[in-house]
Amino acid sequence: MDLSLNTATVRKQWNLAQIxxxxxxxxxxxxxxxxxxxAAMGLREAAKAIRAHGFTxxxxxxxxxxxxxxxxxxxxxxxEEAHELRAACLVLVVGGLPAGSKDLCGARKQVxxxxxxxxxxxxxxGVPLAIEPLHPMxxxxxxxxxxxxxxxxxxxxxxxxxxxxxxxxxxWWDPKLEQQVRRAGKKRLLxxxxxxxxVPTRDLxxxxxxxxxxxxxxxxxxxxxxxxGYAGFQEVEIFSEHDxxxxxxxEVLEVCKERAG
Amino acid sequence: MDLSLNTATVRKQWNLAQIxxxxxxxxxxxxxxxxxxxAAMGLREAAKAIRAHGFTxxxxxxxxxxxxxxxxxxxxxxxEEAHELRAACLVLVVGGLPAGSKDLCGARKQVxxxxxxxxxxxxxxGVPLAIEPLHPMxxxxxxxxxxxxxxxxxxxxxxxxxxxxxxxxxxWWDPKLEQQVRRAGKKRLLxxxxxxxxVPTRDLxxxxxxxxxxxxxxxxxxxxxxxxGYAGFQEVEIFSEHDxxxxxxxEVLEVCKERAG
Numbered sequence: 001m002d003l004s005l006n007t008a009t010v011r012k013q014w015n016l017a018q019i020x021x022x023x024x025x026x027x028x029x030x031x032x033x034x035x036x037x038x039a040a041m042g043l044r045e046a047a048k049a050i051r052a053h054g055f056t057x058x059x060x061x062x063x064x065x066x067x068x069x070x071x072x073x074x075x076x077x078x079x080e081e082a083h084e085l086r087a088a089c090l091v092l093v094v095g096g097l098p099a100g101s102k103d104l105c106g107a108r109k110q111v112x113x114x115x116x117x118x119x120x121x122x123x124x125x126g127v128p129l130a131i132e133p134l135h136p137m138x139x140x141x142x143x144x145x146x147x148x149x150x151x152x153x154x155x156x157x158x159x160x161x162x163x164x165x166x167x168x169x170x171x172w173w174d175p176k177l178e179q180q181v182r183r184a185g186k187k188r189l190l191x192x193x194x195x196x197x198x199v200p201t202r203d204l205x206x207x208x209x210x211x212x213x214x215x216x217x218x219x220x221x222x223x224x225x226x227x228x229g230y231a232g233f234q235e236v237e238i239f240s241e242h243d244x245x246x247x248x249x250x251e252v253l254e255v256c257k258e259r260a261g
Numbered sequence: 262m263d264l265s266l267n268t269a270t271v272r273k274q275w276n277l278a279q280i281x282x283x284x285x286x287x288x289x290x291x292x293x294x295x296x297x298x299x300a301a302m303g304l305r306e307a308a309k310a311i312r313a314h315g316f317t318x319x320x321x322x323x324x325x326x327x328x329x330x331x332x333x334x335x336x337x338x339x340x341e342e343a344h345e346l347r348a349a350c351l352v353l354v355v356g357g358l359p360a361g362s363k364d365l366c367g368a369r370k371q372v373x374x375x376x377x378x379x380x381x382x383x384x385x386x387g388v389p390l391a392i393e394p395l396h397p398m399x400x401x402x403x404x405x406x407x408x409x410x411x412x413x414x415x416x417x418x419x420x421x422x423x424x425x426x427x428x429x430x431x432x433w434w435d436p437k438l439e440q441q442v443r444r445a446g447k448k449r450l451l452x453x454x455x456x457x458x459x460v461p462t463r464d465l466x467x468x469x470x471x472x473x474x475x476x477x478x479x480x481x482x483x484x485x486x487x488x489x490g491y492a493g494f495q496e497v498e499i500f501s502e503h504d505x506x507x508x509x510x511x512e513v514l515e516v517c518k519e520r521a522g
Contacts, residue, residue: 102478108436137398139434140460140476150436173400175369175411199401201465215401217363 001222003260004030004058006193006237007037010252012245016041017049019249024053026253030233032059032091032191035081047085058233059130059165059191060087064143066114067095067107075118082127088232089130089190090122091165096141107144112154115162123161130190131155132165135173137204147171148180155188166225167193167237169208172216178224186229194218194260195238206241211259219261234260262483264521265291265319267454267498268298271513273506277302280510281310287514291494293320293352293452296342308346319494320391320426320452321348325404327375328356328368336379343388349493350391350451351383352426357402368405373415376423384422391451392416393426396434398465408432409441416449427486428454428498430469433477439485447490455479455521456499467502472520480522495521 005028007019014022016037023031031050038046038060050057063078065071082090094111097104115129122129131151134143145151148171151164164184171177181189196214201207211218222234236256238244244252266289268280275283277298284292292311299307299321311318324339326332343351355372358365376390383390392412395404406412409432412425425445432438442450457475462468472479483495497517499505505513 097476102476104434104478105481135398136396136434137462137465140458144434146434147436173365173397173405173407175408197401201398204398204462204465215358215363217365220366 001226001234002030003028003257004032004056004233004235005253005256006032006061006235007034008061009236009238009244009256010249011037013249016046020049020053022249022253023055026257028253028257029054030056030058030235032057032061032235032237033085034061035078038081038085043081043084050085056233057085057087058235059089059091060085062091062093063118063129064092065095066111067098067144071095071114072117075114076121079118079122079125079127083125087127089128089163089165091130091132091191093132093134094143094145096139096144104139104144111144112157115154116158119158119161128190129162130165131162132167133170135170147174147176148184149176152180152183152188163188163190165191165193168216168218168221169193169195169197172197172221177221181224181228184228186231189225189228189230190232191235192225192230192232193235193237195236203241206239208238208240210238210244210255211236236260262487262495263291264289264518265293265317265494265496266514266517267293267322267496268295269322270497270499270505270517271510272298274510277307278310281314283510283514284316285314287518289514289518290315291317291319291496293318293322293496293498294346295322296339299342299346304342304345311346317494318346318348319496320350320352321346323352323354324379324390325353326356327372328359328405332356332375333378336375337382340379340383340386340388344386348388350389350424350426352391352393352452354393354395355404355406357400357405365400365405372405373418376415377419380419380422389451390423391426392423393428394431396431408435408437409445410437413441413444413449424449424451426452426454429477429479429482430454430456430458433458433482438482442485442489445489447492450486450489450491451493452496453486453491453493454496454498456497464502467500469499469501471499471505471516472497497521
């Protein structure tokens, strides 16, 4: 599998222009930028630079947050940006509980309904939507879709133009992972993200590990993904307050390449 | 539902003898002690004191850790202690990955096989085993059984004398929670633990909230549990390094009673 860099991995050290240059320098041919970084560089400028290098945009991070107030406009803009960047998908981090609410079932309905609203626009723009189930520890704050099974149930209900982003960090623990990756198949499996689960994990959000430094059986999960016929990239996405965000980003990219295998 | 106190809730302030006195003073009629506290007090002494007050022992914490070396002897002792204490169940925290291993599927097989080995002994002693699925964030370190569905699959395979401990902290996020509580039914639902999920959560193990301070929809989950015909206690279990373990334990017990509803 070819390697893609999710730009969050070195976001503390480099801006998007520097990340694009860095990927080119290290021979990394896929990139998945975050929208705030794209906005800071300028959408056209970013699209132009990425295209000039011939990179594949393996995803745009992110649309979603359907339980927040401005979800409609924000997702419309995200779709336009993904289109402009020729992103393979728009990753949806769907949002958690609305402020002050404990109604998780209601939040999940709201998310499903929100996706249903933006899906026709995404289809029209030729932008596949990739629901990213987040680890259950982020159910309240970031995403109330927490398993591949739950995400795929929504995909099956909504039809074409939608699938899942499978990030090992969020799903490695799932007893139904193999079964649900198989269920997703090539059609629904729109992105594959890698990193590692550290023991101990010191922070619920920003303590991800580099591949090999934790306990995720990456070769096995990769085998399951490849068995679907998935022909995309493996995208490294590491949030790491204590470690990788503090290192020389050229070193980070070197290690990503070595460890991605 | 009557209230039970899991002794971990005030373990930093009181020893077991003090906790037993505290429960009596506050009119709490159920108790679920941890084995190290029982050992410190002495098993017979603890059993005698608990019986003298007429408390129900809603569970003994804990057996399990089938991926550790001494699991066989340790679980045998745990069953004997649960019998001596007349515990309604022995709670199983099943263990995570063996040291140095990334083989989660293998660990899960090991756990299933370990439970199968001790189950006949538990049946003979009249001690129901309660598998406690732990939150997926604890899959590596403490328990590789992470959903009620997964736990109930094992119960169905192994037959009588085994069920689940449903702790809202571990399962509140699960999209299949209502369905799986119903599936468990009165027969398999051996314990019901309450606390709350704080936003933000600062620690993966010891930052649980008091009921009402977090985002778990406790009345809804309780309704699902009661709909099964569950006639047991609701057991408060709060690990709280930053807050409740620092307070006057009499205050903690008062608040538990108020908030349990």
